[in-house]
Amino acid sequence: MRKIIHVDMDAFYASIEQRDDESLRGKPVAVGYAGARGVVASASYEARQYGVRSAMPSTTALSKCPHLIFVNSRFDVYESVSDQIMSVFHEYTDLVEPLSLDEAFLDVTHNYKNIPYATQIAKEIKQRILEETSLTASAGVAHNKFLAKIASDYKKPNGLFVIKPKDAENFVESLPIEQFFGVGKITAQRMHQAGIKNGMDLKQRPEEELTRLFGKAGHVYYLNARAIDERPVEPNRIRKSVGAENTFLTDLGSLEEFIPELEDIAAEVIERISESGFEGKTITLKVKYASFRTITRSKTLLRNVTDYQILLDTGIELIKNIDMTEKVRLLGLSIKKNDSSGHPEAIQLSFDFKD
Numbered sequence: 001m002r003k004i005i006h007v008d009m010d011a012f013y014a015s016i017e018q019r020d021d022e023s024l025r026g027k028p029v030a031v032g033y034a035g036a037r038g039v040v041a042s043a044s045y046e047a048r049q050y051g052v053r054s055a056m057p058s059t060t061a062l063s064k065c066p067h068l069i070f071v072n073s074r075f076d077v078y079e080s081v082s083d084q085i086m087s088v089f090h091e092y093t094d095l096v097e098p099l100s101l102d103e104a105f106l107d108v109t110h111n112y113k114n115i116p117y118a119t120q121i122a123k124e125i126k127q128r129i130l131e132e133t134s135l136t137a138s139a140g141v142a143h144n145k146f147l148a149k150i151a152s153d154y155k156k157p158n159g160l161f162v163i164k165p166k167d168a169e170n171f172v173e174s175l176p177i178e179q180f181f182g183v184g185k186i187t188a189q190r191m192h193q194a195g196i197k198n199g200m201d202l203k204q205r206p207e208e209e210l211t212r213l214f215g216k217a218g219h220v221y222y223l224n225a226r227a228i229d230e231r232p233v234e235p236n237r238i239r240k241s242v243g244a245e246n247t248f249l250t251d252l253g254s255l256e257e258f259i260p261e262l263e264d265i266a267a268e269v270i271e272r273i274s275e276s277g278f279e280g281k282t283i284t285l286k287v288k289y290a291s292f293r294t295i296t297r298s299k300t301l302l303r304n305v306t307d308y309q310i311l312l313d314t315g316i317e318l319i320k321n322i323d324m325t326e327k328v329r330l331l332g333l334s335i336k337k338n339d340s341s342g343h344p345e346a347i348q349l350s351f352d353f354k355d
Contacts, residue, residue: 003118006148010157012102013042034070055271107233146229168227243334251327286332
């Protein structure tokens, strides 16, 4: 049986700012730009009590918490602290898969210190991080990545939660669908529309139905509902893109119908890149028609995409140039690493007629 730990720092960017500036401690803090087009990159737990979240427009955050304190990001500092944290992980195993600057999976089935219990390792890692950085982390322990990720979120902040193999299926059955790793806000809404509200509801759906509703992700949801996840911890994994997509219950056929969907998808993508620290300049629109014909349209910008409005505007620009004689069953947006050509503002077109 594998022993997997997921470690996730608590409000990483905001906690570093509070650590380094005593005047911010105990106060609602947001890392980001407070202007009209600004977005919250990280919110302290004091700010979260008011409903402030990462990827939220700054104007919305200020309306929820008028005394919110904005501070500029310092990514050089965050990267330095991240290096400290990753060094702690590597004292136990080289099977470390970073998901972002502030979180990673560790496979400690065989570890350098020959510690038999993953829970003990997780406790030691949390203590070492606190000693090295004066920051708290939350950890989840389980026998696969899916469960470990959920467990690390279960008792934040400064939490430690263990899901034992014998308890795994019952735990997943009672879990709200919003807490499933990989199910974002848009997908959760679609699942609710389909009558899926928790793991038990998901488990009762045939794999064919889930695949029809959610594409290839449906197979993953089918396995996750049974607490199954065979993915290995990949230490050399490099994330090349971050995206989100939505398969509609009813096919859409006009720009007026597309735009509200793109707004939701763009918001989810920005939330994901804010959480992961991912950087990319190429925006790709994915369109799957009712016939299952799939096309993509891409545009590479001059700067890394971090702004919701820029992502949305580019998505709308790209979708205006697609064939609208056939109805659409799926839309997606993703941000990718810059293409090898290095030419800004390049328009790339590709066609894929496979489902």
